[in-house]
Amino acid sequence: MAVFIREAHAGDRDALGAVKLQSSLAWGDHAEELRSLPQAGEIPVAHLPHAIVAELDGRIVGFATVVAGRDAMQAELKDLFVAPKLWRTGIGRKLLAEAEHRAATRGARTLHVVAGERARPFYEASGYRFAGTTATDFEPAVELLKDLP
Structure with missing residues (x-):
């Protein structure tokens, strides 16, 4: 499977939103609430310049967004979504590795992410460590950090 990682373009916004919503709904949790929230199926315009896209056979199948963090030494992984049919x-x-690379290239020493408990093993297997919990719109989530080279 040849996956191509590239910068996001303005014309990708609808496709990114669709992947985000599909992925968010895949577990079946909070489905009605998610469908009622416009932001559940869109990527903010301000995040688009910071997004990277995964393409398979010319079709967008995932994306990640890395923005500046709390200070110059930290970056924030805002989004990491993959079409559910292509999980695992x-x-x-690949998206996470590229996000980490970009954050490090911009001078970040750590990458911070807020994730649900179901995603926690994915991040921990990639070297992230538990850094606390935080409230989200639907349920508590974990905060994870990874030291970057």
């Missing part, structure tokens, strides 16, 4: 195929790991 390595696309998420």
Whole structure:
């Protein structure tokens, strides 16, 4: 499977939103609430310049967004979504590795992410460590950090 990672373009916004919503709904948790929230199926315009896209056969199948963090030494992984039919195929790991690389290139020493408990093993297997919990719109989530080279 040849996955191509590239910068996001303005014309990708609808496709990114669709992947985000599909992925968010895949577990079946909070489905009605998610469908009622416009932001559940869109990527903010301000995040688009910071997004990277995974393509498979010319089709967007995932994306990640890395923005500046609390200070110059930290970056924030805002989004990491993969089309549910392609979970566990390595696309998420490729996006995460590229996000980490970009954050480090911009001078960040750590990458911070807020994730649900179901995603925690994915991040921990990629070297992230538990850094606390935080409230989200639907349920508590974990905060994870990874030291970057």
